[in-house]
Amino acid sequence: MMVVMPLTRSEATARAAIIDVHSYEVHLDVTAAGETFGSRAVVRFGARPGSSTFLEFEPVVVSSMTLNGSPVPSLSVSGGRLTLADLAEENELVVEATMRYSNDGEGLHRYTDPADGNVYLYQHLFINNGGRVLPCFDQPDLKASWQVSVSAPADWKVATNGELVSSSAGEWRFAATKPISTYLASLFAGPFHAVTDSHDGIPLALYVRAALAEHLDRQAEELFTITKQCLDRYHEMFEIRYPFGHYQQAFAPEFNFGAMEYPGLVVFRDEMIYRSAVTDSQRESRANVIAHEMAHMWFGDLVTMAWWDDLWLNESFAEYLGTRVAGEATRFTGTWTTFAMQRKAWGLRADQHPSTHPVAPVEVRDTEQALLNFDGISYAKGAATLKQLVAFVGDEAFLAGLNEHFTAHAYGNATLADLLGALAKASGRDLSGWAEVWLRRAQVNTLRLELSPARVEQTAPADYPTLRPHKIGIGLYDRGADGTVVRRSLLPVEVEAAAVTAVPALDAEPAADLVVLNDGDLTYAKIRLDDASTAAVSTVLPLISDSLARAVLWAATLDAVVDGERPVAELVTLVLTALPVESEVVIVEDVLRATRSLVDRYSTPETRPAALELVAQAADRLLAVSEPGGSRQLAAARGLIGATNQSGRLRGWLDGEGVPDGLAIDADLRWLILYRLVVLDAAGTAEIDEEFARDRSATGAQWAARCRAAVPTPDAKAAAWQAIVSDVSLSNRLVEMTASGFWHPEQLDLLAPYVPRYFAEMPAMMRVRGGMSAERTAGYAYPELAVGAETRRLAAELLSREDLDPILRRVVQDADDDMRRAVEARF
Numbered sequence: 001m002m003v004v005m006p007l008t009r010s011e012a013t014a015r016a017a018i019i020d021v022h023s024y025e026v027h028l029d030v031t032a033a034g035e036t037f038g039s040r041a042v043v044r045f046g047a048r049p050g051s052s053t054f055l056e057f058e059p060v061v062v063s064s065m066t067l068n069g070s071p072v073p074s075l076s077v078s079g080g081r082l083t084l085a086d087l088a089e090e091n092e093l094v095v096e097a098t099m100r101y102s103n104d105g106e107g108l109h110r111y112t113d114p115a116d117g118n119v120y121l122y123q124h125l126f127i128n129n130g131g132r133v134l135p136c137f138d139q140p141d142l143k144a145s146w147q148v149s150v151s152a153p154a155d156w157k158v159a160t161n162g163e164l165v166s167s168s169a170g171e172w173r174f175a176a177t178k179p180i181s182t183y184l185a186s187l188f189a190g191p192f193h194a195v196t197d198s199h200d201g202i203p204l205a206l207y208v209r210a211a212l213a214e215h216l217d218r219q220a221e222e223l224f225t226i227t228k229q230c231l232d233r234y235h236e237m238f239e240i241r242y243p244f245g246h247y248q249q250a251f252a253p254e255f256n257f258g259a260m261e262y263p264g265l266v267v268f269r270d271e272m273i274y275r276s277a278v279t280d281s282q283r284e285s286r287a288n289v290i291a292h293e294m295a296h297m298w299f300g301d302l303v304t305m306a307w308w309d310d311l312w313l314n315e316s317f318a319e320y321l322g323t324r325v326a327g328e329a330t331r332f333t334g335t336w337t338t339f340a341m342q343r344k345a346w347g348l349r350a351d352q353h354p355s356t357h358p359v360a361p362v363e364v365r366d367t368e369q370a371l372l373n374f375d376g377i378s379y380a381k382g383a384a385t386l387k388q389l390v391a392f393v394g395d396e397a398f399l400a401g402l403n404e405h406f407t408a409h410a411y412g413n414a415t416l417a418d419l420l421g422a423l424a425k426a427s428g429r430d431l432s433g434w435a436e437v438w439l440r441r442a443q444v445n446t447l448r449l450e451l452s453p454a455r456v457e458q459t460a461p462a463d464y465p466t467l468r469p470h471k472i473g474i475g476l477y478d479r480g481a482d483g484t485v486v487r488r489s490l491l492p493v494e495v496e497a498a499a500v501t502a503v504p505a506l507d508a509e510p511a512a513d514l515v516v517l518n519d520g521d522l523t524y525a526k527i528r529l530d531d532a533s534t535a536a537v538s539t540v541l542p543l544i545s546d547s548l549a550r551a552v553l554w555a556a557t558l559d560a561v562v563d564g565e566r567p568v569a570e571l572v573t574l575v576l577t578a579l580p581v582e583s584e585v586v587i588v589e590d591v592l593r594a595t596r597s598l599v600d601r602y603s604t605p606e607t608r609p610a611a612l613e614l615v616a617q618a619a620d621r622l623l624a625v626s627e628p629g630g631s632r633q634l635a636a637a638r639g640l641i642g643a644t645n646q647s648g649r650l651r652g653w654l655d656g657e658g659v660p661d662g663l664a665i666d667a668d669l670r671w672l673i674l675y676r677l678v679v680l681d682a683a684g685t686a687e688i689d690e691e692f693a694r695d696r697s698a699t700g701a702q703w704a705a706r707c708r709a710a711v712p713t714p715d716a717k718a719a720a721w722q723a724i725v726s727d728v729s730l731s732n733r734l735v736e737m738t739a740s741g742f743w744h745p746e747q748l749d750l751l752a753p754y755v756p757r758y759f760a761e762m763p764a765m766m767r768v769r770g771g772m773s774a775e776r777t778a779g780y781a782y783p784e785l786a787v788g789a790e791t792r793r794l795a796a797e798l799l800s801r802e803d804l805d806p807i808l809r810r811v812v813q814d815a816d817d818d819m820r821r822a823v824e825a826r827f
């Protein structure tokens with residue numbers, strides 16, 4: 001892998017001051033089999049006469065290169081950059097080169113489907129990979145029109161941002177796009193299957209690998225319905241109509257993100273085209289992603305951040321609007337429950353790590369740091385902050401401000417200051433103080449309710465002493481004579497940016513059985529209930545009908561365990577009583593997942609088996625009362641499979657014996673069962689090979705890799721480890737699946753040698769894999785289950801190295817901080 005310098009903010013600023021890019025005309029030749037493809041680019045740009053500049057460019061071989069008709073010496077290309085001197089006022093750079101395909105999800109990713117041998121390509125230039133496909137000015141504020149043509153095998157199809165102009169005999173030509181940033185240029189190619197439709201004058205299309213054609217055909221109606229509902233809702237909210245012509249959605253193999261918002265051609269990971277039964281919360285999550293990417297058409301694509309320090313302008317808004325629009329426009333009305341339960345926990349975790357940063361950092365140094373900021377803070381905390389902003393200024397002013405912002409900066413770039421200006425104007429309020437504490441300061445407040453007299457106590461971590469104003473609701477719940485629980489009232493409360501805010505309205509109310517602080521989940525904070533309410537949670541929570549209130553209570557309970565304030569055993573007891581009556585699937589799934597993770601890391605080797613057995617019992621009880629064939633049944637079955645030690649029962653399910661009524665033991669559930677059997681040493685390599693022979697699909701290959709990494713023998717672990725740290729022929733997804741299958745609490749004795757090996761060998765792994773794939777692999781491979789002082793000592797030793805890769809530094813620092821909490825809670 002070529003070592004490429006990240007682009008710094010100051011380089012980008014200097015380049016934007018002298019360069020004005022007009023257009024990229026790019027022709028890609030992907031007809032030949034092999035590891036490379038042809039790229040011919042014509043870049044037209046204005047410049048300050050006589051100045052010098054550079055383009056990102058990582059060719060294998062350059063065949064010709066001219067600037068304004070004169071040859072450019074090949075020595076001008078080095079370190080991933082093409083340097084040009086003595087520019088004219090108007091310039092035309094023409095370059096023909098051979099480029100390399102990738103298998104790490106960045107650049108032009110090439111994938112061979114194990115199901116049928118078909119080859120697929122997709123282009124992902126984000127965050128600084130433009131140079132892996134063509135020479136380009138790879139920064140968000142140098143927008144240009146793209147005109148793409150492609151030579152491809154005759155049986156292929158090709159899609160790009162631009163609309164198709166012509167295709168014949170493997171030659172594909174596309175119309176020029178509106179001005180877009182380089183990181184948004186997209187392409188999907190291969191013998192893919194397409195389904196088309198249209199809505200409100202907008203042509204719609206869905207694309208997927210041929211092997212998934214039948215599944216897409218069955219799901220197309222749901223996907224189109226959600227797409228149309230979201231388009232309509234955005235058109236109600238925004239004055240500017242969808243600005244990029246057609247709306248194509250491609251589902252691509254081994255995609256690094258959940259999805260990416262390329263204008264006119266959104267790309268999703270193709271796990272979202274389901275081939276086995278899924279829960280309704282998975283379908284909700286897919287609807288949410290559709291709405292999220294669509295929000296980016298305005299926030300990100302039409303108006304783009306000037307530099308990556310305003311990444312949050314993209315992601316926080318897309319997360320907020322996606323959650324909101326999916327909830328308002330589609331059948332998935334509970335999206336804010338999911339957000340409270342799942343997404344905010346992600347934000348809270350990231351925000352309390354040593355690597356925390358403000359939602360809107362004042363300065364992001366370079367593209368490498370920018371990549372690291374794609375975390376729970378930029379997405380979930382930012383979105384939660386926007387929800388609080390809407391509570392603060394009102395919805396009408398919020399939407400008016402957004403519309404003003406879009407109109408002022410359409411097809412251009414904008415900053416936080418621009419957006420705040422528009423919102424301040426629309427709301428008539430000065431938002432600078434609010435923005436300072438909410439957007440410019442890192443970390444999170446804890447809000448704690450105390451009674452007699454009623455007050456909200458607010459604290460902040462010592463290193464981040466900022467207190468914030470919070471607009472919240474406080475819900476009062478009473479147990480009725482008939483055993484039900486009702487919310488008597490929801491008090492609106494403005495918590496001041498102070499240590500104590502009195503709540504006289506609560507004192508004026510008769511005592512309630514349970515008081516829910518932040519009911520409605522309007523603010524972003526760690527929530528702690530008063531003592532009486534905390535004691536009442538286990539009996540009252542299951543009876544509350546509002547799923548959002550239950551999510552707030554579950555989230556606060558889990559957070560207190562994470563912080564070591566409450567023992568994991570108490571959580572397990574609550575799960576055992578409350579989960580079997582939980583009706584919201586996302587809560588079932590998330591509570592099982594989070595509890596499982598806490599049991600694995602917070603209980604000792606002595607207490608863990610019993611705790612895990614109780615988690616399995618909770619899932620089993622839920623399974624027994626779930627409606628056959630429903631989402632809850634599937635969620636319960638998955639939870640049981642992941643926690644149980646009853647290998648005989650699981651084997652029976654594989655053979656069709658004792659399977660709960662309505663539960664489909666389909667391809668993915670078979671793999672999940674086999675995976676657990678392998679972990680328990682009740683199945684091995686022969687069974688994995690047999691299952692893969694039965695399911696020779698892309699997903700089958702991924703599951704097989706994960707299962708092989710889980711086999712509890714020294715040879716299997718050695719092979720998996722070698723694949724993780726040094727096998728560069730493995731694609732991003734296969735190495736991630738291998739790493740995610742490696743560690744198990746049941747196998748810690750066998751895995752002991754890999755604790756020091758992680759710290760010794762990960763720096764080398766970082767040098768051979770691409771940015772995002774390397775970050776994921778380092779995260780999955782971390783020995784987080786080897787909780788103890790020795791692991792922490794090894795982490796500290798690695799962190800003391802000055803030459804440590806910054807991505808690995810961040811992964812280790814944050815994982816070690818999680819372990820610190822576990823150690824403190826445990827001993």
Ligand SMILES: [Zn+2]
Nearest residue numbers: 292314315318
């Ligand atoms: Zn996004």
